[in-house]
Amino acid sequence: MIVSSDSPTEVVRRNNVTILGNPTGRTIVFAHGFGCSQATWRRVTPAFLEDYRVVLFDHVGAGDSDLSAYDPGKYDSLHGYADDLLEIIEALAVPDVVYVGHSVSAMIGVLAAGRQPDRFSSLVLVGPSARYVNDDDSGYVGGFEQHDIDDLLDALDSNYLGWSSVMAPVIMGNAERPELGDDLTASFCSIDPFIASQFARVTFLSDNRADLAKVVTPTLILQNQDDAIAPESVGRFVRDSIPGSEYVVMDARGHIPNLSEPGELVSEISKYLAKRQE
């Protein structure tokens, strides 16, 4: 049985697609990683609103996506998420998009672009890893062992109370950064705990090394420093495997520069797109 594709309106609802910015601008799609929702782009998107049609969405199971659309078989591999991404782009009714994928969404973009290169004018991969688990046979170092992933699954289950409940907002008193105000309203980062567990497995146990070579889209890899999830060796592997890709090591530390160093991330993405005249 083949899971049928949804109509554009259903896709928009399913993935809680949000369209902001300049309706006549080029379309730039931001895809969030494991653990949160489109809320993780809030400090990045304002910089693109004037020139770009900015598209955000939640993977099914995260944020305000349609949980009833979750099919454990479909989403047991990143291909199911790549299917969704291609449907979202289809629903946007534009020939192609600039795609910015963080963490696991970097690989989702790689899969989608490998299948339908015409849909992507540029790929920006933020903190990508093609495989998180070390592979002794090939000497590949992903940074983790299988039992680390099992520990994560335990941690997810132990913390399941905090997954779907609406996070209690804290008033931060920051009139200077009104965009933070939005954070106080939504149930940001909510994820269904059952889905989180399977998404963790799919994210951290997938092996997409062979898919990198299929990318023909111009690609920028943004590597963070001291990123325990996607260390530099992993980023270099992605660079070496995607023909002609550009690789930039940012000053940003940790795994979520979109939250910790949005300014630097915006500037690197903008520089790259300016160079490519997008």
Added chain:
Amino acid sequence: MPAGEIPPHYWEPSLHDLYEHAPVGQASVDPGDVVVKVNATLLGLLGATEEQLLGTVFRDHLTPGSVLFYDTRFQPVLSLGGVVNEVSLTMRGANGQDVPVLVNARSVHDEAGGVRVVRLAIFDSTSRHGYERELLHARRAAESSETLVRVLQDASMAFGACSTEDDLAVTLMESARRAVSGAAAAVLILDEHKKLQPAEGSHPLAMELARLVGSPVERAVEQLAPASLGNARDAGVGGAEIGEALLAARFEAVTAVPLASDSEAIGVLVTFFGRARSIGPELIGLEQALASQAVQVLTRIRLQVQLRHLALHDGLTGLANRILLVHNLNAALEMSHSARSSMAVVFLDLDGFKPVNDTLGHTAGDAVLSEVAARLVGLSRPDDLVARFGGDEFAVVFRDTDESDARALADDLVAAVAEPMESLPEGFRITGSAGLALYTPAAGPLSDQPTAASLLALADSAMYRSKQVERGSITVVRA
């Protein structure tokens, strides 16, 4: 003592002492996750010195599994919400020991909203950790066996509601896919020539694999035992083609479980997975349980189909019997009336059949009847119905026809019956006399419409007139 007043001789030496020896570990980290302050309680908890913690990155003191959680979940929530409560993490003590903790965190912001520092309260949860882990594993085990029972119950109910093979195949695929998180599935059924045919909705790759010798699908059918491939990238020697076919369809694993009844293969259930996995006896066992439930229902459906066929068909010639003829004729009349199109029924009685039966025996007679049946079926159009009315009488229903077409069709039938038969010795000759009753609906009331019985009676009497006039002739009447 009134509320709001403090006893005069209380002992709490200083805020510094309170911080250092609070009954909770405390740490402050800068926006880059670097530890800038710790209290003695936390140092004691980790068995570490201040030098071992200050200036280091906090996440470096977590186990790898907790790092994954910390960076993908804890940090985004803290960054966006400024607060995280009761998160269970495992820290690494100075001697490498695991220290399970519960963590609360608060961001302290500057006036511009930037994070100045993050304050962490770290509770030792060692004693409850083991207990909770056990609970967790027990809960998972219970959930997984509960899931198993539910999957089988749901499937059993869904199978029971199926009345056709197609329904059943679709239900089996969907149940299997849901039970094992398969990305796609297929059910292939062996036809009467022992060739596999895909049930509707099957993923096409299953048929492709069935043709590849050594593939799990081919093996499951040949050896009547479950077969699988857990990782398409490790398809092994000779399996490259199988592995590539899977990867090309974006699958990394496949299982094939035979559908068998009385140790005889009747088909195979194939499940495809989007991600490589280790395929153990639990997964295969679940698929087998679903398969065997489905086979029981399939057997019942086939028996019903067989019974229905027996009830409505003639055992010798395989033609429709009188019951089906009347049923079909009524339906044809109804259609004719509503579509305002003519229809006809031909009644055909064999001439020269009695001598064959009486002289050459029943076997020879049966052979003649079968041959006539085959000739009539060979000439009929897909929507026509050929029936054996009884003895050596046959009837054919023509839908959507007119007089000249019906006449031509009847001529063909009579001519075909009159062709010589190889099985008959010299001196025996079979012909057919026919009566053709034609009905053209008029705008009159419904009660004027003929019934199946009246139409058949008309055709029958027309046939008798033919016999009286000349054997092998046709008489046409209008209803």
